[in-house]
Amino acid sequence: MANQQIEAIKKELHPQAERLAQAYIRDFATSLLLQAKILAYRRKADVVLSTHVEQAKDVIESERKQSWSRELVIILGSAFFGAFLQGFITELSTGRTGLIAIYTAIGFIGILMVFWGLRR
Numbered sequence: 497m498a499n500q501q502i503e504a505i506k507k508e509l510h511p512q513a514e515r516l517a518q519a520y521i522r523d524f525a526t527s528l529l530l531q532a533k534i535l536a537y538r539r540k541a542d543v544v545l546s547t548h549v550e551q552a553k554d555v556i557e558s559e560r561k562q563s564w565s566r567e568l569v570i571i572l573g574s575a576f577f578g579a580f581l582q583g584f585i586t587e588l589s590t591g592r593t594g595l596i597a598i599y600t601a602i603g604f605i606g607i608l609m610v611f612w613g614l615r616r
Contacts, residue, residue, distance in 0.1 A: 528552050566613045573609025576602050 509517065529544075531552035536544040580603025587595040 524556075527556060531555055568613075569609050570613035573606045573611075573613060576606025576609065578606075579603075580606055 528549065529552075532544050532548040535548045535551055535555075539548075541548065580599050583599035584596060584603065587599060
């Protein structure tokens with residue numbers, strides 16, 4: 497296991513890969529420091545402490561996890577709304593009021609899911 501790690505460390509980076517990695521590192525560092533400063537400001541601290549930096553890292557990680565679940569909710573809500581549009585029009589032409597009500601409920605739930613996913 498240790499040999500594999502040493503071999504992995506010895507791998508050279510392509511210059512373009514190295515530039516991209518450095519850009520990501522700078523972006524993350526900037527986001528981390530800004531979030532830590534915001535946390536310190538909100539807590540009326542005179543300086544940014546290591547606890548602020550640790551909490552900033554947790555905030556950034558939780559936002560990343562939330563973005564995945566938000567995307568899923570938006571996709572499902574969009575599918576519900578799409579089903580509503582097709583089903584509502586079809587059932588409206590046939591006159592089946594029970595299915596019209598069901599499709600309306602599906603559409604309402606879909607729109608709520610999309611708006612919930614888009615909120616900040």
